[in-house]
Amino acid sequence: MALQLVEVTADHGHVDTLVALGEHKGAIDVYADERSDMDRCLVRIVISTKRVQELLDGIQAAIGAQADWRAVVLPIQASVPSPGPSVKAVSDDEPRKFSFASITVSREAIWNEINKGARLDLNFIILSVLSTITAAIGLLTDNVAVVIGAMVIAPLLGPNLAFAFGTALGDRGLMVRAFGTNVLGIAISLALSYAIGALWTGPLDSPELVSRTVVGYESIALALAAGAAAVLSLTTGLSSTLVGVMVAVALLPPAATLGIMLGAGNYFAAGSAALLLAVNIVCVNLVAQLVFVVKGIGPRTWAQKQASRPARYINAISWFVLLMGLITGIWYAQQSGGVAPNQGFEAPSTDNLTGN
Structure with a gap:
C-alpha cells in the first residue's frame, strides 16, 4: 500500500482536532509534537495515498479559516514495519472494488x-x-x-x-x-x-x-x-x-x-x-x-x-x-x-x- 506523510503545523489549540482527523481518516500512524514554550504543534500523519485528499479537505474544513497553519505532503519510499492486516486498504474478506473516479494524487x-x-x-x-x-x-x-x-x-x-x-x-x-x-x-x-x-x-x-x-x-x-x-x-x-x-x-x-x-x-x-x-x-x-x-x-x-x-x-x-x-x-x-x-x-x- 502506497503511503504518504502529511505534516501539519498549527496553533497548539488544534492538536486534538488534527489527531482526531488523522484517526478518523484511517491513518496508519499519528504523532503530535506539542511545543508548550512556542504555543505551536507539529502533527505527523502517515496515511494511505488514496486518502490524502480526504485528510487535506478535512483539515481545511476544520482549521482553514486560521491563517497561521500549513500542511505539507511528503512521499514515503519505505516504511518499517509494514502496515499490519488491520490497516489494509482492502481486507481479505471484502470484495475488491474498482472505481474509475478514485484518485491517488491529491x-x-x-x-x-x-x-x-x-x-x-x-x-x-x-x-x-x-x-x-x-x-x-x-x-x-x-x-x-x-x-x-x-x-x-x-x-x-x-x-x-x-x-x-x-x-x-x-x-x-x-x-x-x-x-x-x-x-x-x-x-x-x-x-x-x-x-x-x-x-x-x-x-x-x-x-x-x-x-x-x-x-x-x-x-x-x-x-x-x-x-x-x-x-x-x-x-x-x-x-x-x-x-x-x-x-x-x-x-x-x-x-x-x-x-x-x-x-x-x-x-x-x-x-x-x-x-x-x-x-x-x-x-x-x-x-x-x-x-x-x-x-x-x-x-x-x-x-x-x-x-x-x-x-x-x-x-x-x-x-x-x-x-x-x-x-x-x-x-x-x-x-x-x-x-x-x-x-x-x-x-x-x-x-x-x-x-x-
Whole structure:
C-alpha cells in the first residue's frame, strides 16, 4: 500500500482536532509534537495515498479559516514495519472494488505539478524556440528520430492540460495564465517555422512533413485517447507515461508544418495542417476536462462548486461544438479531395524568393 506523510503545523489549540482527523481518516500512524514554550504543534500523519485528499479537505474544513497553519505532503519510499492486516486498504474478506473516479494524487499535488505547465518564463520561450527548430529540421529532412525529439520536449502540452485543470477547479487565474502561455507558444512556433519555410529551397515532399497535412477521423480518436491518458497519468501519479502521450498527441509538429507551408506559399497544405493542430488542441482540452470531472477533481467547498459550475458547462459545450465543427471540416476536406499521404509539395524557387 502506497503511503504518504502529511505534516501539519498549527496553533497548539488544534492538536486534538488534527489527531482526531488523522484517526478518523484511517491513518496508519499519528504523532503530535506539542511545543508548550512556542504555543505551536507539529502533527505527523502517515496515511494511505488514496486518502490524502480526504485528510487535506478535512483539515481545511476544520482549521482553514486560521491563517497561521500549513500542511505539507511528503512521499514515503519505505516504511518499517509494514502496515499490519488491520490497516489494509482492502481486507481479505471484502470484495475488491474498482472505481474509475478514485484518485491517488491529491488536488493540491496535481495543481502544484500542472501549474508548471502554465508558467510563462524564459525557459518556456527557449524550449518553444528549440523544439520548433528541431521539429522543422526533422520534418523537412524526414528524420523521424529528430521529430520524436521535438515531440518529447512538448512545451505546448502543459498549457493545454493546465487550462483544462483550471476549468475543472474553476480557477480563472490558472486558466488565464495557461491560455496566454499556449497562445504565445503557438505564436513562437508559427513565426519561426514560417521563416524557415520561406527560406527553404528544397522540395516539400518529406513523408514526415506531408503526413502532418493529412487529417482524418482517426486523428480525433488518437487525440481523445492520448488526452485521456495524459490526465490519468497525472491523477494516478504515473508521470512517466506522459512521454508516450507527448509523442502520441504532439502539438508542435502540426504547428511547425503549418508555419512551413505558409512560408512556402502552399496555403492548401497549410489549411490541412491547421485543421490537424486544431483537432489535437480541441480534443485534448475536451477529454481532459471530462476526465478531471469524472475523477472527482473540482473545487473543495459547495459554494466554490456552485460558482464554477456554469464556467465548466460553458467550456465543455464550447469544446464540443468546436469538435463538431472540426468533424464537419474533415468531412468537407475529404469530399473536396484533400492531400494524399504520398503527395508532395514543391517549395518556391530561389528566383521567386529573391524577387527575380
